[in-house]
Amino acid sequence: MPDLSRYVAPASERPLDVVLDAAARLMAVVKVDGGLAHWEGAWSPREASWFDAIPEGEHFAAREALSRAASSGLPVEVELSVRTSDGELRPVSWTQTAVASAEGGVTHVIATGIDRAERDRVEERLRDLVDRDHLTGLLTRRRFEEELEQHVAHGRRYGMVGALIVLDLNDFKSINERHGHRAGDRVLIGVAEALANRLRETDLLARIGGDQFGVLLPRAKPPEAERVSQALEDAIPAEVRAPGDGRIEASVGFAPFTDTMSSVEEALLAADAAMYAVKAGHPRHVRRLRPLD
Structure with missing residues (x-):
């Protein structure tokens, strides 16, 4: 078997694309008559013949690509589906390159492919790992701030609406100290x-x-944001079980988005300030600390 490494299609320079392409990469050594001499990948084709593994409706494209690769000596790109050993039809982006024998004739074509469905699945999984908090499954701060940036950008163009809520658990540190981090x-x-x-x-x-949570209410006006804030504050002691005989409570503040707001940072600072005012014992009517509109 010839050295196959130089026939592998180059991966993108972006680190994420390199990872995704590697996870979804396939390689086939195809004889010029269509026989399948070798296969590498996360799954195997259903048939031992290249053409039998490809749907009949794609046979013309498969034969044309194989012939061009064998005769031209240049890489040939083609989109071909392959039926797996369990019967699933997988769309694959292939790059085919001829391999010359010692005598100079072409006997095989190396087909390197990217399983698009597998690539999309891995990409979704990786993005989920980045965008979702591993413990709660909620959005991470980074992803949340990206959503806030989009919300503010939309508001600058069409008018600011909605509100940002920040919630912080009261005395959460003592739970970890007294009952351990698993309880926390x-x-x-x-x-x-x-x-x-x-x-x-x-x-x-x-x-x-x-122990801090953020909520974007994309269309809420201040009275509704106040009601939601109160409902969230009430939900914590009502629905969350505390270790031992303790009681879980939270402080909640919010900031409405207005045309005077210039950045996501300003919104977060305003909601934070309102939340800390509540935590400091101020009456609930100052939950919305700054009159931003």
């Missing part, structure tokens, strides 16, 4: 579930710190 993790998971149960599908919920 269970509380955080319970809080995430309780908050999610109080929000609409259009609202965005994130874990933005150790």
